[in-house]
Amino acid sequence: MQSDKFAYEPFIRVNPRKKRRGKANKGTPSPLDLLRRTKEDLSTDGTWVSDCEERLRFAFCDMCIKPRKVLCLGLGSPAGSRDARAQLALLSRLCSFADIGLMNVSLYDPVFTGADEELFRVLGMQCFNDRKGVQHSLDCPTILYMPHCDLVLYEMVLRTNWSRERLCSMVLVANNFYDYLEHNAISKLEVESPCLARLAPIVESCPLPVSESFPTAFNNLSVQYVKRSTLPGDNAFWELPPLQCESQHPPLN
Secondary structure (H helix, E strand, O other): OHHHHOOOOOOOOOOOOOOOOOOOOOOOOOHHHHHHHHHHHHHOOOOHHHHHHHHHHHHHHHHOOOOOEEEEEOOOOOOOOHHHHHHHHHHHHHHHHHOOOHHHEEEEOOOOOHHHHHHHHHHOOEEOOOHHHOOOOOOOOEEEEEOOOOHHHHHHHHHHOOOHHHHOOEEEEEEOHHHHHHHOOHHHHHHHOHHHHHHOOOOEEEEOOOOOOOOOOOOOEEEEEOOHHHOOOOHHHHOOOOOOOHHHOOOOO
16 A cells, blocks of 8 residues: 555664774875875886886995985875875885985975975975975985976085085986986076086986886986096086075975
């Protein structure tokens, strides 16, 4: 009968269900969980990670140095960017390979969020909260990890460390410097980016292999370094013109 179909069931009071911790956030993995998954994805990308490690090992051997620190600039937000997360995952692997403790990794990027800073804290890395990281003078052999940074940032770091000893103590994972020579007028580079313009022709560059899992995260990146024997001894190479104006190197925070 039609009325039977809509007959009410006897009312039974049900006590409110207790909320289970973490249930509501089950579909939202934490930045640390996302980083772990990204590391797993990298490890399944054939021999890609080991190929990157080999490029770093070759640079260390060619320079006869053993880096003790990492300065990471311009990483982006690993909590919000898949590419930045992949770059952080590789950085972690390279530190393990180079026997550099994560407490000796310093990072700065004005786009870092609270979630990023908490992630770095959990990992044990040191996060800068102002611009001083960009102008940091290296005091020991260091890996400069600067994926896809602006040209002006590369120039600032090189200028800050513009000496034979410091240049021969750094290994960069960065955009291929020689590409800037091919895509910019040399007269413009010599004025706006004199350090990079002088280093690019003599820098040793080992491009990172193409990553099938993260093609845009590592495209055009190279392990780069300068050998002491290739650095000129004449004063003209080492004497730099003064900065033309502050706008040439705008604040990053």
